[in-house]
Amino acid sequence: MDSYKNNILLGDSLQVLKSLPSEIVDCSITSPPYNKQEKQKGWLVKNVIYENSVDSFPEDIYQEHQIAVLNEAYRVTKQGGSFFYNHKVRWDKGDLLHPMDWLRKTKWCIKQEIIWDRMIAANIRGWRYWQVEERIYWLYKPMGTHKIGNELESRHAKLTSIWRGSPERNNPHPAPFPLWFPVRVIASMFGMKEPLNRGLVLDPYSGSGTSLVAAKLLGHDFIGIDASQEYIEHAKSRLENYKAENERCQKELALHVVNKTFSNRKDNGENTGKHRGFFEQKPAKQYQLLEN
Numbered sequence: 001m002d003s004y005k006n007n008i009l010l011g012d013s014l015q016v017l018k019s020l021p022s023e024i025v026d027c028s029i030t031s032p033p034y035n036k037q038e039k040q041k042g043w044l045v046k047n048v049i050y051e052n053s054v055d056s057f058p059e060d061i062y063q064e065h066q067i068a069v070l071n072e073a074y075r076v077t078k079q080g081g082s083f084f085y086n087h088k089v090r091w092d093k094g095d096l097l098h099p100m101d102w103l104r105k106t107k108w109c110i111k112q113e114i115i116w117d118r119m120i121a122a123n124i125r126g127w128r129y130w131q132v133e134e135r136i137y138w139l140y141k142p143m144g145t146h147k148i149g150n151e152l153e154s155r156h157a158k159l160t161s162i163w164r165g166s167p168e169r170n171n172p173h174p175a176p177f178p179l180w181f182p183v184r185v186i187a188s189m190f191g192m193k194e195p196l197n198r199g200l201v202l203d204p205y206s207g208s209g210t211s212l213v214a215a216k217l218l219g220h221d222f223i224g225i226d227a228s229q230e231y232i233e234h235a236k237s238r239l240e241n242y243k244a245e246n247e248r249c250q251k252e253l254a255l256h257v258v259n260k261t262f263s264n265r266k267d268n269g270e271n272t273g274k275h276r277g278f279f280e281q282k283p284a285k286q287y288q289l290l291e292n
Contacts, residue, residue, distance in 0.1 A: 005200065008212070008224035008232045013204040014065065016225045017072035025077045025223070026199035027189045029182045029211045031086035032069070035062040059092065063102040070106040073204060074141055080149060083108065083139040084185045086116070086177060091128070099135055108139035109147050116181075117164040136163065136181075155256045156188035168210065176207060179245060180252040182214035187256055190220065209235025216242045217249045 002024075009016045013032075035057055057065070073083055087099040103110055114136040140149055163184070168176040182201075190199050196219045203211035206224030208231055215222040216239060226232050238245070 004223050005221050006223075008206060008209070008226060008235055010226065010229055010232060012227060013225050014069050014072060017069065017076060017204060020076045020223070022075050023078045024200060025073075025202045026081050027186065028073055028077065028081075028083040028085075028202040028204065029185050029214075030084075030203045030205045031177055031207075032066060032205050034088060034090065035059065036090075059097060067102050067105050069204060070103070070108060070139070073202065074107045076202070077141045079141055079143045081141050082111070082149075082189055083137075083141075084182075085137045085139055086134060086181075087137070088134040089131070099137065103137060103139070106139075107141075109142055110137060111140040111149070112138040112161060114138065115162045117162060119164060119166050152188060153191065155258045156184075158258055159184065159188075159255060176210055179210055179214060179248045182211040183218065183249050183252040184256075186214055186218050186220060187253060190218070192253065192256065196220075206235060207231050209238045213238050213242050213245055214249070217246060 004020060070083070070085070077083065085099075085103070089099070090097040100110075116134045116136050118132055118134060120132060140147070142149070163181070165178055165180055168178045182203075186201060190197055199220050201211060201215040201220050201222045202225075203222070204225045206212055206226045207228075209224060212222045212224045212235060224232070224235060226235070
């Protein structure tokens with residue numbers, strides 16, 4: 001039996017990924033530790049204690065580890081599958097450290113860089129303009145030599161490459177991302193038509209379980225991996241009570257609506273050169289939860 005399905009596996013992400021079969025995952029969503037160098041934090045940032053894990057490595061070792069994790073995730077992903085990888089631009093003693101430094105060294109095809117406007121300022125000093133954004137990289141595993149992949153439905157693509165929303169609040173995890181983020185990804189990748197094409201979602205740094213809750217709300221299977229038993233237990237509690245988070249899920253899904261797509265206008269002989277009215281929304285539809 002697939003004992004890893006709908007389960008959260010305790011351990012180091014790289015080692016656990018190595019234990020999984022090849023080409024089983026449809027879509028991954030994660031935000032890894034950022035190597036924030038705990039020992040160098042200033043007065044503004046409190047130390048983050050994370051069980052069985054540290055966030056302070058020589059940068060070259062950190063990047064090599066991320067490459068290894070991403071390549072193992074590539075192996076367990078089906079052809080045509082995707083990985084949405086949340087990270088940020090960092091600075092160390094005046095040197096800019098960009099996620100592209102290691103992403104280009106992985107096996108993945110980098111399909112898109114999405115800007116997440118977190119709508120909060122991360123700095124109060126003036127060495128640089130206050131950094132309010134993080135990055136989300138859409139990584140793609142091609143089907144053979146076909147790197148482009150399937151076209152997104154207009155109702156998903158219209159959400160653009162700039163995503164605005166504040167970080168998650170009222171969560172015990174030190175760095176949780178908001179529920180709308182994985183809901184947006186999963187709805188876009190798997191579609192929202194019924195009957196549902198049930199898929200498998202992976203989060204190799206699952207933390208408080210936000211990606212897993214999103215997968216369950218939308219009727220998909222999941223695999224979580226985390227180094228902390230404490231956060232695994234918290235995630236399991238959220239999964240048991242996942243229906244309580246449906247209102248926030250529905251708020252995101254209500255954004256995935258257009259009246260007429262480009263194809264509709266073209267088929268009807270209408271003007272396709274202007275986008276006026278293209279993004280008008282219909283009344284929000286409530287999507288029924290599927291029992292897992």
